[in-house]
Amino acid sequence: MSPESAAFVTGVCEALDNDPTRLLDILLEVEAQFGHVGGEVMDLIAETLKVPRVQVEGVVSFYAFLHSEPRGKVVIRLCNDVIDRLRGADRVAEALEDELGIHFGETTPDGLFSLEHASCIGMTDQSPAALVNDVVVPSLGSSKARRGIQVLKEKGDFDELQKLLIRDHGDGNNAHPLVRSAVRNNLRQPGAVIFGPKTKPGAALERALAMSPAEVIRELKTARLRGRGGAGFPTGMKWEFTRAAGGDERYLICNADEGEPGTFKDRVILTERPDLVFEGMTVGGYALGARQGILYLRGEYAYLRPLLEHVLEERRASGLLGHDIQGKPGFDFDIRIQMGAGAYICGEETALISSMEGKRGDPKTRPPFPAQEGYLGKPTSVNNVETLCCVARILEMGSGWFSSMGTPASTGTKLLSISGDCSRHGIYEVPFGITLREVLEMCFADEPFAVQIGGPSGQMVGMEAFDRKICFDDLATGGALMILGAGRNVVEIAAEQLRFFVHESCGYCTPCRVGNVLLLERLEQILAGNGEAADLDYLEQLARSVKTTSRCGLGQSSPRPVLSTLENFREEYEKLLIEPVDGQLASFDINTALGPAKALTGRDSVHFEQQGGER
Template structure:
């Protein structure tokens, strides 16, 4: 193959890290890009050229991949840079004033000033937040959460002081009756012995006794639905994959939670990493997979450290590898793949492309992943929260599990509370708990303020009014109320929130994150943001009524004809603000 390489060479540091991938295939493209970025802070033409030479990837295709991810830079920038979140939870907690101060003292956001505006960093419970990064022989990251302009300025000058990801807020830590969160904030997440002492690996032992079909039957009878937003029955997905005669089968754990306002999977990976590894092993056993990929957000350094440790310790004790727990013939391995800042890679088929070394663009379906997924083979994709429900089912039994929640939505559910709320954090409640009860758990809005609205499901979700707090939090009740639980976002807005700016940020987010593959989304998200900018800024390019009509037409086209869920849901929150919160009247007044 003529790779059409450039006549340019890498630096010695770049050559050393890229040569480690010699003899490997295209699926190592994303790890190789990370290796260079971690070492020098950006990806030069020489480095990209050498990656293509080593992995036998055409240069144009590698450039398309490298330029796809927001955490990479193809132009020179300092080894030290601070990513400052400007997304929804941070916006309502002072991100704008923080950025204004940084602009005044450091200059406009960009490589020269040492700070960058960032979409959601997944630490919404501690907003406003920033993530400091410094390249080197050992790349260093430090989460600043919550942060101030003075702290960002100091770290931008001195660099991060340690590798960190911060600890999640767990207001219920240690409370009785918790299942998914029972170890989080209580047990040492680095200790396999502590994990086993609190029931760890009992579920895998049960799974090996039940056999693959028995595990699938338990999960099916428990009525476990996916917790990432689609709510597809997990048992059906596993069974469909297990029945495929083509081998090998793959498991993908979707840990790329980049929906603004979502941070529950990060909390589980940081607080109970062995549960994630055990759950993946059980799923792999049930679906006939010998290998699993954990696709992790690139902005989660602490989760990366803890998961790497958990995988290594599990392998040492024969909970991973060959003949697991003495069960002859069952072998399973887990590989972590870091994302690099692309919301669209939370879509299940975009993950496949990203892992395989292509741009993280969604694929058309059918074929569905259970038939042809990763590397063209049958693949199970589940998110972290879905998977960690499985040990609960196997240890308590499917009948006991279905008694939690409601007949239509069984089991416990994690919700991410952020925004203008007194005690932000992840909360575990049974399905069927009302929105008002959940807000009471979190202390409601701060004293002296009034609730204006609640955004359910994140940027792709919908709003709920203060007079609708009796809404039971179930899949079926959310659908009946013309909203969605999505991935569990509960972002609270009080009477100080600027709704117009909030909606404009949602529109800007989808415009930024559209992969550009399909016309309805690529063009529609731009037109949506433009119309919202005119409405919010009261600009006279057209009348407000015309912009409202344009928004509805563009939104419906995106919903009806976009390839994937990004374009199909990009209009949801704005539509619900217009119709449910009366923003259409506010915008035209």
């Protein structure tokens, strides 16, 4: 390592006060500078922060956006979630491999390109999509991919590529000078709450500051606001617990690590309504008695960061953040943005907190809940982006206005991220209580056969569920709706979703680390035409074990693709099953098993002919 590089690394550490809890930020900055975090750099960081070297390496190895080995100057991360693959991501992958002469996970010998897969980058409404370095490339076809590589090879210029890939900017703030992205909002149906008419920044805050913090919380309870991330915990209650936890230091975290494949609503909120998010956070700061709010932004949305920082600056300038906010003596609150680094599990609130503390994004054991011991051991409330927007609106418009929408137990509106086999993908803001059928008509889903509600950790339902309602008491969802048309193989899709969980499992507990692999193996056996009826019982039993015995929400929901398809689409499995002959397993192939020994001994089997069966 050159003295300049060493100085850069120690400089980055020093700028963050050599604070080990900021390790993730330090590593991200170092990775941005050098393209990877090498061994010597890890040594130096460990020494500077006075932490064990293994802690640094543990963090580097955990996150998809951090690497210990050098990679190409241009890193192409192709999204390979279910929807992207249904819409041709595999053809794009082939084109890229062919054009570059390397496989995924490799770097070209000239050190120019690396190919990687990304789990879901929040662009399923404009898939296939890829991240080229930090630049989002939506709607990427195979010919566009080929052309892009050719241009870059000829000109060797990343800016040229960017020009080619991003011919025109998306709508709304996607064209903002600080964003300049080709991403489109696809905001198909604005509703009254989140995408209602824009109001003056500070309007909600003004009303909140006229009340006591307890009154603000009571207002949320009256509005019966429930968390929008999926679990639906009452927000007022969460804030009350956090406020009651004692101590004088508390934190409010906005969870913008939306990683559930098929979800992209937070992307659009952060693009079009950043003020509303920060307004909600500031109200939260007041209600909780917190001085610091943190927005945890997923690494895939890094392109939105300049805009968000700009909005924060504006709010500081107009006295909506900082000291004595809006003239309220003693109300100090500010917000910083914490970047994530590509780990689905960090969307789970305790893993998110671990990640913010500079550790691997491992979930923590609950209790204690974050409301008692959260970020840095202090009482912390973690809220979804959409929830915080609702908070701002409730304060601004009143709890009666809010609870007049939706159903009695699920008030207000919900943002749905709709993708898959329909002609109008995008964001729909609908009142809770809407039926699935109405939603499917709204987005012009011609021949819907199945709908994956709430992403892979949600459930797959069929036609018999189309008259059910979207709300917390019926079809609960964080907002992802993936529509599968006639002719889609739900078993294959369940396997695909399981692959996602196998990849994203943190590996801490055995049921999740091992159980999901076993589930996937058996599914693949069935898909290969070697399954029998007993395998369905096996899948069901094992899936239940994984669900009941896993340590965190990821493992507890990871078998749901299997369980919900077995429940709702059992006949699709049964179609693939075969009758065993003489109790022999079709998955065991004697010819494959004997192949190597035949080659090594140069003779045939005494007992088995080539075609199988006994001689």
